[in-house]
Amino acid sequence: MELLDEVERARRERYVRPADRDRFTVGVAVTRLAAGALLGVAPERVPLDRTCAGCGAPHGRPVIDGGPHLSVSHSGERVVVALTGGPVGVDVEEDAGRLTEGVAGQLLGPDEAADLRDLGPAARRRGLLEYWTRKEAVLKATGDGLRVPLTDLRMSAPDEPPRLLAWEDRPGLAGRLTLRTLTPGPGYAACLALIDQPDARIREESAGPLLT
Incomplete structure (x- = not known):
């Protein structure tokens, strides 16, 4: 405090x-x-x-x-803080069953929904988490937040490295983005998005030593 x-x-x-x-x-x-x-x-x-x-x-x-540029996200028992030299967005989400089919309708475009259609319940839930964190990270990095419909962004499939494939209103953005899947531990998904930082060295560290 x-x-x-x-x-x-x-x-x-x-x-x-x-x-x-x-x-x-x-x-x-x-x-x-x-x-x-x-x-x-x-x-x-x-x-x-x-x-x-x-x-x-x-x-x-x-x-x-x-x-430096800053982004903060927290969910469940995880808090993620990202500090970089350029625009950054980070998102972490707990797999707590909040991503229902209703949420999926606001999150996924037609191609993304097709990516998950034939998956079992656990894999589908994990896929939704991956899509959610990737899109949130991008929208935090651009500064748009949730003012932009998540369905406007087309992301790579959850079993592929994270990439922005298309955003109709931002045709040049995909080539400027660097996305990285983070490792927040079992039961969570997290993603980092950087703009115009293709050579950035991304390092994950526990905050435990800082807090003690």
């Missing part, structure tokens, strides 16, 4: 469920500790800005003034 500023403490208290408050707190702490180490400043001095671009309220996507 001591690493959270006044704005972050107020946002933390707005979460109803203790688990949500805990995930938010861990995300802020890891962000400040990791970014502070990169910038050579104390964690509490990392210039995090949460101003919403739409309304100006302090509930927007976190941005570090002057860089």
